[in-house]
Amino acid sequence: MKKAIHEKLKRLNADTANIYASLEEIPVEKLSDTAYGWSIIQVLSHLNSAEKASLKYMQKKMQAGEGMKNSGATNALRMWLCNGVLKSSLKWKAPSYVSKPASYSFEEIKSKWAETRASIEAFVDDFPEEWLNKLVYKHPMGGRQNLDRAVDSFVYHQIHHVHQINRIKKQLGV
Numbered sequence: 823m824k825k826a827i828h829e830k831l832k833r834l835n836a837d838t839a840n841i842y843a844s845l846e847e848i849p850v851e852k853l854s855d856t857a858y859g860w861s862i863i864q865v866l867s868h869l870n871s872a873e874k875a876s877l878k879y880m881q882k883k884m885q886a887g888e889g890m891k892n893s894g895a896t897n898a899l900r901m902w903l904c905n906g907v908l909k910s911s912l913k914w915k916a917p918s919y920v921s922k923p924a925s926y927s928f929e930e931i932k933s934k935w936a937e938t939r940a941s942i943e944a945f946v947d948d949f950p951e952e953w954l955n956k957l958v959y960k961h962p963m964g965g966r967q968n969l970d971r972a973v974d975s976f977v978y979h980q981i982h983h984v985h986q987i988n989r990i991k992k993q994l995g996v
Contacts, residue, residue, distance in 0.1 A: 823951070831939070831946065834977050837980055837984075850927070858989075858990055864922070868923040873942065877938065877941055877942055881945065891957045898971070908982040942976075
């Protein structure tokens with residue numbers, strides 16, 4: 823099962839590399855332009871912050887050990903529905919608890935996000951096999967989930983924001 827989770831992390835990292843490649847030729851001032859809401863850099867910062875906060879939650883949740891509940895079909899269904907919405911190009915306002923993301927340079931956010939991803943990979947490496955069905959993660963819309971579906975949510979969250987990045991690029995004329 824961990825092998826499948828690592829494959830999802832590889833896909834996530836490859837998708838992130840594709841995002842970076844699509845932004846390489848865009849002038850810095852355009853990447854930071856907030857004329858149409860969040861800038862592209864702020865979207866990347868949001869993705870990093872969400873993954874970092876999720877990791878922190880999972881690390882804390884691990885302290886419950888065997889006290890964590892097991893995942894079931896209802897949890898899987900909720901996440902499947904949530905991921906379906908996230909991979910669509912539907913647009914909605916960020917929930918009130920999502921603060922305005924920090925602005926960094928393109929290189930800074932790439933570095934910070936790489937650190938977060940390395941921490942997530944280390945977490946997966948150290949995660950006990952016998953707990954893979956435990957509800958270690960809490961998704962804002964999808965509810966409590968196991969580690970495999972947590973990584974799925976990172977994939978689909980990023981897909982959702984790629985739609986946003988593409989809209990911003992189009993508005994900026996790049």
